[in-house]
Amino acid sequence: MGAGALSPHCPVSRRAALGLGLGGTAAILAGPRAAAQGAGVPRRGGHLRLAGLAGSTADTLDPARMSVANDFVRGKSFYDGLVALDDAMVPHPALAERLDTDDFQTWHITLRRGVTFHDGGPLTASDVVYSLSRHKDPAVASQQRIAAQQMRDIRATGPLTVEIGLVGPNVDFPAILGMDNFAVIRDGTRNFSSANGTGPFICTGFQPGIRTTGRRNPDYWGAAAWLDTIDLIAISDDMSRHDALLSGDVDIIGSANPRLVRLLRTRGFGIMESPVGTYTDLAVRLDQVPGNNADFVTGIKYLVDREQVRDSVFLGFARIGNDHPIPPEDPYFAADLPQRAYDPDRARFHLKRSGMSGKDLAFFCSPAALASVDIAVLLQYAAQRAGMDVGIRRMPVDGYWSQYWMKMPMSFGNTNARPSADMAFTLSFSSQASMNESRWRDPRFDALLLQARGERDDTVRRRIYHDMQAMVRDGSGVCIPAFTTSLDAFAPQVRGLRPNRAGQLMGYGFTRSVWLDDGGTHR
Structure with missing residues (x-):
């Protein structure tokens, strides 16, 4: 087995060898709450209904273009990737039975035998080559195009073997393959009006922005799902989504409102708490007014009362951020980096010096970006106390990500947890990243990113990632x-x-x- 082999027999030791410790969440995952929610003997059967937060005409079954929560639920139900990430985001073999490498730059993939797509066709190396290669085509508009650029060569070396040559060594490459967008589809697939994957459910209906349905795949190669059928809808209105759960119209909802947790619990409903690396951020574009004024950006950052956001907006269901994308439970989190604090006096000083008072300024937010409307209200009030009027533009869920996010001078985003520090930096802060929300560019940062990918010494990598967190915190326009x-x-x-x-x-x-x-008799 090569230096970077990933096999079904030693996924954890493989992870440790690459310097990717499990982090502080392991104790949480093993705690009594996790055990209590999984109590009981599993039963096969039943119909489960989910109401997610965001749904629109942009909903997709194309794994490359999936970008919001309901997209990813569809993807996880209908497709599989070469690698799967477990509850602690540790990579394990999935469609790939083995991944081997001697230098972390050339990776050899051996696929599982006997896997079939929903249309009955067998999984082959050509499907993998097609699935990965299409991410590099600009016309596909892949959410992971920048990550895919690391794959210089992707070629079949046999019916069930693939060789991937990277542009440079990357010890975290298996984690990249575990990202949902890199799910495997049939060679040549271009029509995504339905899904033809290898996943545990078969798509039986897809109406973008309305409903997605599926039934259990009887020929699934892995552990079969317990449910017979699933029904996925989106209810963007917060109260309506919770009312649907309370009334029994749906069985589970994502993005539960912290203010309603106590009510739900008193009514006998369960709440699953997962400390994650997901964050809602305000991005001030540095390439246009007012973000091209350094004093303005600094002033805005000092206006953010992080304790108030945690306690008033999320009611304690959050951990304090420090204007960089690495969460506290990540093993590379820079705990000694000075915490930026709410400082209204310094905010007033910088905002006044920016000369932006009297300008037509606004925060663009939407229920599509979790809690962004509430955070915008807090920021607006803080700005008024610092002597600056900033408006709030509350936009609808439908169209927010395509028409306002990253297009306005100041807009809120919502970023999912990343499987590694490399991906957190690559996808949102490298100079070429399509999701570089503040248009921040730093050649030294890009150089450190490449250096860290190929660094096998975990102590050195930790030092590099520490410096990169500081650079993002102080240089970018992201709060x-x-x-x-x-x-x-x-x-x-x-x-x-x-x-x-x-x-x-x-x-x-x-x-x-x-x-x-x-058994699913509840309706």
Whole structure:
């Protein structure tokens, strides 16, 4: 087995060898809350209904283009990747039975035998080559195009073997393959009006912005799902989504409102808490007014009262952020980096010096970006006390990500947990990243990113990532006040949920694990 081999027999030791410790969440995952939610004997059968937060005409079944929570739930239900990330975001073999490398730059993949797509066709190396290669085509508009650029050569070396040559060594490459967008599809697939994957459910209906349905795949290569059928809708209005759960119209909802947790619990509903690396951020574009004024950006950062965001907006279901994307439970988190604090006097000084008073300024927010409307209100009030008027533009869920996010001078985003520090930096802060929200560019940062990818000494990597966190904190126009604790609310008959570092609903893969203790008779 090569220096970087990933096999079914030693996924944890493989992870440790690459310097990717499990981090502080392991104790949480093994705690009594996780055990309690999974109590009982699994039962096969039943129909489960989910109401997610965001749904629009941009909903997709194309793994490359998946970008919001409901997309990822669809993806986890209908598709598989070469690698799967567990509850602690540790990579394990999935469609790839083995990954081997001697230099972390050339990776040899051996696929599982006997895997079939939903249309009955067998999984082959050509499917993998097609699935990965299309991410590099600009016309595909892949959410992971910048990550895919690391793959210089992708070629089949046999019916069930693939060789991937990277542009440079990357010890975290298996974690990249575990990202949902890199799910495997049939060679040549271009029509995504339905899904033809290898996943535990078969798509039976897809109406973008309305409903997605599926039934259990009887020929699934892995552990079969417990549920017979699934039904996914989106309810963007917060109260309506919770009312649907309370009334029994749905069985589980994502993005439960912290203010309603106590009510739900008193009514007998369960709440799954998962400390995750997901964050809602304010991005001030540095390439246009007012963000091209350094004093303005600094002033805005000092206006953010992180304790108030944690306590008033998330009601304690969050951890304080420090304007960089690495959460406190990550093994590379720079704990000694000075915490930026709310400082209204320094904010007033910098905002006044920026000369932006009297300008037409506004925060663009939407329910599509979790809690962004509430955070915008806090910032607006703080700005007024610092002598500056900033408006709030509350935009609808439908169209927010395509029409306003990253296009306005100041807009709120919502970023999912990343499987590694490398991906957190690559996807949102490298100079070429399509999701570089503040348009921040630093050649030294890009150089450190490449250096860290190929560094096998974990002590050296830790030092590099420490410096990169400081650079993002001080240089970019992104304000990250807190990392959320994901809250999933579910009816009493739903069993099998566990906390997951990747995000809500078990990293969007809950349909693979949950069951209904009444056999699905609840309607």
